[in-house]
Amino acid sequence: MEIGNLENHVQSEPMEESSQAQISHLALDIGGSLIKLVYFSQNSDGGCSKSSVQVSNGNEGGPVLQGKLHFAKFETAKIHDCIDFIQSKQLRVTGCQHNGASANEKCVIKATGGGAYKFADLFKEKLGICLGKEDEMDSLVAGANFLLKSVHNEAFTYMDGQKEFAQIDQEDLYPYLLVNIGSGVSMIKVDGPGKFERVSGTNVGGGTFWGLGRLLTKCKSFDELLELSHRGNNRVVDMLVGDIYGGTDYKKIGLSSTAIASSFGKAISDNKELEDYKPEDISRSLLRMISNNIGQISYLNALRFGLKRIFFAGFFLRGHAYTMDTIAVAVHFWSKGEAKAMFLRHEGFLGALGAFMSYEKHGFDNLMVHQLVQQSPSASHGGDKTHGPADSELNDNPSINCSIYLS
Amino acid sequence: MAGLTQHPILGTNDTIKEEEKKKQEVDQTKPLSLDKLEGQTEKDMAPVTGSSIHRSGSRPQLDLSKAAIQGTFEERDPTILLPNQSDHLSHLALDIGGSLIKLVYFSRHEDQSIDDKRKKTLKERLGISNGGRRSYPVLGGRLHFVKFETTKINECLDFIYSKQLHRGGMDVRIWNPDAPTNENAVIKATGGGAYKFADLFKERLGVGLDKEDEMNCLVAGANFLLKAIRHEAFTHMEGQKEFVQIDQNELYPYLLVNIGSGVSMIKVDGEGKFQRVSGTNVGGGTYWGLGRLLTKCKSFDELLELSQRGDNRTIDMLVGDIYGGMDYSKIGLSASTIASSFGKTISENKELEDYRPEDISLSLLRMISYNIGQISYLNALRFGLKRIFFGGFFIRGHAYTMDTISFAVQFWSKGEAQAMFLRHEGFLGALGAFMSYEKHGLDDLMVHHLVERFPMGAPYTGGKIHGPPLGDLNEKISWMEKFVRKGTEITAPVPMDPPGTTGLGGFEVPSSKGGTLRSDASALNIGVLHLVPTLEVFPLLVDPKSYEPNTIDLSDHSELEYWFTVLSGHLPDLVDKAVASEGGTEDAKRRGDAFARAFSAHLARLMEEPAAYGKLGLANLLELREECLREFQFVDCYRSIKQRENEASLAVLPDLLMELDSMSEETRMLSLIEGVLAANIFDWGSRACVDLYHKGTIIEIYRMSRDKMHRPWRVDDFDVFQKRMFGSRDKKPRPHKRALLFVDNSGADVVLGMLPLARELLRRGTEVVLVANSLPALNDVTAMELPEIVAEAAKHCDILRRAAEAGGLLVDAMISNLDGSKGNPSSVPLMVVENGCGSPCIDLRQVSSELAAAAKEADLIILEGMGRALHTNFNARFKCDALKLAMVKNQRLAEKLIKGNIYDCVCRYEPAS
Structure with missing residues (x-):
């Protein structure tokens, strides 16, 4: 397992796909320590088309966007990096374009987490966009339900x-x-x-x-x-059961000698300081x-x-x-x-995903995930790797292929 | 003077012994103006040191005879001994935890009650079999609580060694220090350290540790405490402590x-069932x-x-921090709720040194407690x-x-759980280990068998982590002086940080006085438990479970403040009396000083935290004062005053009896009740009366008092009582079979008030039991003094004489009369029993077994005086007829209780319910 890059900075080189693909539908989850981003990139070959695949779900009439969901995160303390990122990707513009509004008009981006309130003014000032506040719990649950229902091997x-x-x-x-x-x-x-x-x-x-x-x-x-x-x-x-019982278990109540009896219970020693x-x-x-x-x-x-x-x-x-x-x-x-x-697998993005889902109410009929083609993580893909250490395969937040049905 | 050699003088060095000698000389050369009485009194004082007095235990009782001690016996040289030591230390149990060692030990009194002929007669009459219940195994004694840090286990070993606890723990009745330690001696111990330190104990003390299961001990300890101690469990919400009475059945x-x-x-x-x-x-x-x-x-x-001085807002991330100061009200989280403990210390430009330790400590405490x-x-x-x-030592x-x-439990349970x-939170395990001795005899102990005391040594032995043991009174006094000098903090109010929004869900910093934690002060919380297996619940109470002795609720702060002022004001006078009663020596002065300091410290502590020693009532406060006096070995401050007044009153008694005998029966009853109320003015517990004494002689005051009494009294049930006694014209009611008369003060009160009333009842064929204090309290007459007073009165009154003889009060006379007076019609008996108390008030949940036995055939109770009829028991309901008589000698109490004025009278009669 490699040690990740300790610096959390925005990937300076443009993402391979997003540079060409149309990016839309950004949603944010601004928490106490981290900001999580979810956004949709349209497949370059996708475009707007009539749905031909998922006829059965009753969205025949609407246009369908084919593409990928991407995930990115920033430390909340470095919110300006996040703002720069959004700006550089022009996420905000495309995020609104299907809402029937022109790019120059006032945009609303869905956001959740406490920071959606706290940083509302900052987003307004820096990006000229409003944060449409979505309830945190609603978002979390919607995100989890979506993942558990639609994503294979989640x-x-x-x-x-x-x-x-x-x-x-x-x-x-x-x-x-x-x-x-x-x-x-x-x-x-x-x-x-x-x-x-x-x-x-x-x-x-x-x-x-x-x-x-x-x-x-x-x-x-x-x-x-x-x-x-x-x-x-x-x-x-830690003070272990064995430390108290002189190395023996306390079997009667099923505690093994290695069970922790008291976290940090050994740090009370008189002659040791923090540095020791x-x-x-x-x-x-x-x-x-x-x-x-x-x-x-x-x-x-x-x-x-x-x-x-x-x-x-x-x-x-x-x-x-x-x-x-x-x-x-x-x-x-x-x-x-x-x-x-x-x-x-997408543990950190429930809120952001939920916020993303909430666009439905405002114009999107459905977000439909294809039989998921789980893209194996590679450097070429997505925001997930960008900001955290690329430590283990468990740590990836693979982008998800999906379609968005528009009303 | 035989009595004095047995005086419980604790001084163990030469100075004290010399002073003791001097005092004896002083006593011997004292002009015997009250010769007859004094001689008798001295003789009767002797048993005060014995176990026949129930509550004498708060002062160590060491018999110094034959002991030539150099230095203090508590020092670590074990060869210095007291061969006639009567206070046996026995039964020690340990709980050796990861951070603290908790120690519970029991010191037992040898049952050395003098075979008192009078007592024996009384017991036969009341049908008390003295053998069975007290013989084995609990003889009465004290349960002590001590703790040490585990890292300082050597201090603990020294403590045990110095007190010889490891030897007394065996079934050795009289430990012989020269005897070799039993090879197989064991001490019950629990906690992980019982395993870890077993070898150390063997090596240092030569005793093995008998390991008791930790959970068993915890549960046994908790069950014992919840069952046997009245004010053990309490709730604590928003700084308010409230004791909870746990129903045994629930x-x-x-x-x-x-x-x-x-x-x-x-x-x-x-019991023993847990998981x-x-x-x-x-x-x-x-933490x-x-x-x-x-x-x-x-x-x-x-x-x-x-x-205590922290503010966790700088450390914890609050809901408001995340939501920009707003609540997340949708899910019931206020802005001050902690969202994430230590969530704010992630800031990049601040290091550990940049945070206040106070804030960190508070944040940590809240995180873990919550x-x-x-x-x-x-x-x-x-x-x-x-x-x-x-429970446990964290709290x-x-x-x-x-x-x-509490907040966490309340918040999450929405108030459903509590x-x-x-109070003895840290000692559950040690107590449980103690209970595991097969013969501890504590199994059947009930709430009324335990009396908790808070001697000044208690901060040392009960609460605070231990230093070297306090040896004798001298050390205690020096320690008191230090304690008070250094610790004006025990009286000074502690500045609190202004309450802030540091809460979990709106939980504010408690603003209570209870929030004051100083090691000195909080250490006073645990007292020494006195085991008095002879105490019982007074059997005539209608509902012992709901019985509350105190009439005035001291949780009302203004009330507490008032009594605090009264008691403080009375203190200098009391100290003078106390010092004078001990001959006014330098030693007495020093002790008087220490007493004043100790009692003031207790008062200050209680003002700050009224629930510090359990639920506080006026009775407890008054008792604390008496206990405090005894702790500094003032045996009887009012002794000479009581003698003087008894003598003066007895001198006028014959005239009074003659005057009464000339009246008709019904007029006489009114005069007798009037007399009781009038005589009740003689009360050294009342400031108003103390002032009065300077204005006239006893008999003048008595007459003036009686003349001023006009019916109806403020509370006047006399007519109902009269009717019960004499019935209507054609129907004469049966006289009562036995009356219990709870007497109050010495002097005119008992001699001119209660004795004539007792005499009248005897004349009507009612047995009379005079119930008096076991130990002195103010000028209250004691059960030891009463027989002499009765004997003196009997010289002038045939009715009293015959009744006293029948009741075995006149031991000598009885023997001489046995031959000659067989033909005389025998009178109903007049008896005296001790009540088991050493306080001006009486808690009927804890009375002597003698009184309980005497009560079984009683059908009339007469409670006399403010302490027993007003401050306590005013609202008590009895299974038999009850008459409560008192003159109110306190303006505030008069207003509060009967909406009247000072010197108003209460004659409350309640027929059997």
């Missing part, structure tokens, strides 16, 4: 380093628990399209990992911190603490509503194997194997 | 959340570990204290448990922690 389980794609039966999808791990964590019970309830959440999330991690390790980025954790050993920092601990160990301990906690609270909420499936998403995961493993183990442990943690 | 099931280094969540279904259902690795160790890395704090308490609250609730929900008890009575946990906390 969900997978992760156990002992083994990734396994799960086939989701369309008819048996609902209800499920959607756990979105952003800066904080939202837990949403989803009963059907547009039918959901935020049932819980926790303030110990990705922001906590990154915030505490930064204070403790001086890492310069979230990804660097994650990377560190991979080489760490939490036994130096390896950043790798601290990062590992922190990651385990937070992942485990999220896994536990998620399971307890799933149990409460009798939900068998828990989907984890959000930018905290970043396809990081160890993180997913810890969450999966926590769910497995607390549920005694009854419940399974599942993950989504 | 205790189970509950969720027990123990927050140590890690967190265990246990579903408890009954660990969950837990989290984010616990106290996480302390992360906190240490982030703040460089040197101790857990320091870190906790820092949080998380524990949430996971606990989810588990409670899962098993349908309504009550969640939080430490810290208001903010408790508020955060978070509760335990």
Whole structure:
């Protein structure tokens, strides 16, 4: 696994396809730490045409755009990079063109996340566009439903380093628990399209990992911190059951000697200071603490509503194997194997995708995904690789071939 | 003077001993103006040191005879010994956790009650079999709570060694320090350290650790506390602490959340029936570990204290930060809700050093507390448990922690579930290990068997992490001086940061006084538990469960403030009296000073946090004062005043009796009640009356008081009472079988008020039991003093004499009369029993077994005086007829209780319900 580029900058060279293809329908999810972008690029051969393939879905009358959905992300602190990116791609112009408005008129871009409110003025000023605020939860759920229903091999389980794609039966999808791990964590019970309830959440999330991690390790980025954790050993920092019981298990209640009794419980030693601990160990301990906690609270909420499936998403995961493993183990442990943690390949883009979907209401009848041709990730493709470290194959957010039906 | 040699003088160095000698000399040379009475009183004072007095335990009782001690016996040289030590230390149990060692030990009194002939007669008459219930195994004693940091385990070992706890823990009745330590000696221990440090204990103390399962211990400890201690569980919301009375029958099931280094969540279904259902690795160790890395704090308490001044808005990402200051009201999140703990510390241009440690500590505390609250609730929900008890050392009575946990439980459960906390939160495991001794005898203890005391040593032994043990009174006084000098902080109000929007879902910084965490102050929270297995619930209460002794609710702050002022104002006078009662020596002055400081410190602490010692009522406050006096070894401040007044009153008694005998029966009853009310003016507990004393002699005041009484009194049920006593013209009611007369003050009050009334009842064929205090409190007459007063009165009155003989009060006379008076018609008996209290008030949930036995055949109760009839029990309902008599000697109380004025009278009669 290669170490990603630590600098998060906008890819300076134009994307191969987007340079030629017509780009449209931009949507944003502006979170506390990251900005996520989803946009549609029309296939160069696509153009506007009458639908001839999906006759059955009742959209015969409308024009169809064939193309790809692309995904990109920026740190919220570097919002100006994001604005530059949008400007350079002229995303905003095309984003509005099918709405029947001329390019010079006032444009509306769908956006969600807290930043849609916070940065509304900035977008107006810099790009002359308005952000059409979409509800965050609505967007998350719409994005997840879309992915789970339409994208093949979207969900997978992760156990002992083994990734396994799960086939989701369309008819048996609902209800499920959607756990979105952003800066904080939202837990949403989803009963059907547009039918959901935020049932819980926790303030110990990705922001906590990154915030505490930064204070403790001086890492310069979230990804660097994650990377560190991979080489760490939490036994130096955490108090294990064995530390308390002199190396023996506490069998009576089923705790093995290597179970963590108290995260950071060993860091109370009198003669050691922060500098005496390896950043790798601290990062590992922190990651385990937070992942485990999220896994536990998620399971307890799933149990409460009798939900068998828990989907984890959000930018905290970043396809990081160890993180997913810890969450999966926590769910497995607390549920005694009854419940399974599942993950989504486009984990970070639920909100942005949902916001994108909301264009439907304003002119698009449907967003139809073809029997997906999953494009294997390569440098030539899409925004996904651009801004995060290109670490593992799990980390890709492949672009999706799709059609947009226009009314 | 035999009595004095047994005086519980704790001074163990030569100075004190010399002073003691001097004092004896002073006593011996004192002019015996009250010769008869004094001689008797001294003799009767002796048993005060014995276990026949129930609440004498707050001061260590060491018998110094035959002990030539150099230095303090608590020092680490074990060869310095007290051969006649009567206060046996026994039964020690440990909970050795990852960060703290908790210790529970029991010190037992040897049952050395003097075979008192009078007592024996009384017991036979009341049908108390003295053998069975007290013989084994709990003889009464004290349960102490101490803690140490695990890293300082050597201090703990020293402590055990210095107190010889590891030897007393065996079934050795009288430990012999020279005897070799039992090879197989074991101490019950739990917690991971019981395994880890087993060898160390063997090596250092020569004892093995008998490992008890941790969960078993936690649950046993929690069950014991919830069952046996009245004000153990409380809720804590928005800075408000409220004690919860747990119904024994509805205790189970509950969720027990123990927050140590890690967190265990246990579903408890009954005694020994439980299951660990969950837990989290984010616990106290996480707070302390992360906190240490982030703040460089040197101790857990320091870190906790820092949080007090923190503002988490600079650290945590709030909903408002994400939404540009707006709420996300659609899903019920306010702008001040924490969206992401530490979510703001990702800023690139700020390093760890740029954040305030205070803010970091608070943010960390909230993150962990909130998380524990949430996971606990989810588990409670899962098993349908309504009550969640939080224990363990993480909480430490810290208001903010408790508020955060409570808030999380309330928020997520939408008010359905309740978070509760335990006062002895940190000692669950250790207590449970203690319970695992087969013969501890605590199984059947009930709430009324335990009395909690807060001696000044308690901050050391009960609350704060331990230093070297306090040896004797001298050390305690020096420590008090230091404590108060350094710790004006225990009286000064603590500045609080202005409340900010630092909340989870609108959760504000608590603005309570409870938020004041200072190690000194919070340390006072746990007292020493006095086990008095002879205490019982007064059997004539209609509903013991809902019985509340206190009439005035001190949770009303203005009320508390008023009594605070009253007690503070009374303090200098009391100190003078106390010092004078001990001969006015330098030692007495120093002790008096220490007493004043200690009591003021308690008062200040209670003003700041009224619930610090459990639910606070006026009775508790008054009792605390008496306990505090005893702690500094003022045995009886009013002794000489009481003697003087008794004598003066007894002198005029014959005239009064003659005057009464000349009246008709019905007129006499009114005069008697009038007399009780008038005589009740003699009360050193009342400021107004103390002022009065300077204006006339006892008999003048008594007459003036009686002359001024005009019916109807402010509360006047006399006619109803009269009717019960005499019936209507044609129908005479049956006289009462037995009357319990709860007496109040010495002097005119008892001699000219209650004794004549008792005499009248005896004349009517009603048995009379005079119920008096076990220990001195102000000028209240004690059960020890009463027989002598009765004996003196009996010299002038045949009715009293015969009744006293029948009741076994006149021991000598009885023996001499046994031969000659067989032919005399025997009288109904007049008896005296102690009530089990050492306070001007009485809590009828905890009375002596003698009183409880005496009450079984009683069909009339007469409560006399402000303390027992107004401050407490004014609203108490009894199964038999009850008469409550008092003169109100406090303007505020008069207004509040009876809408009247000072010197108004209360004659409240309530027929059996």
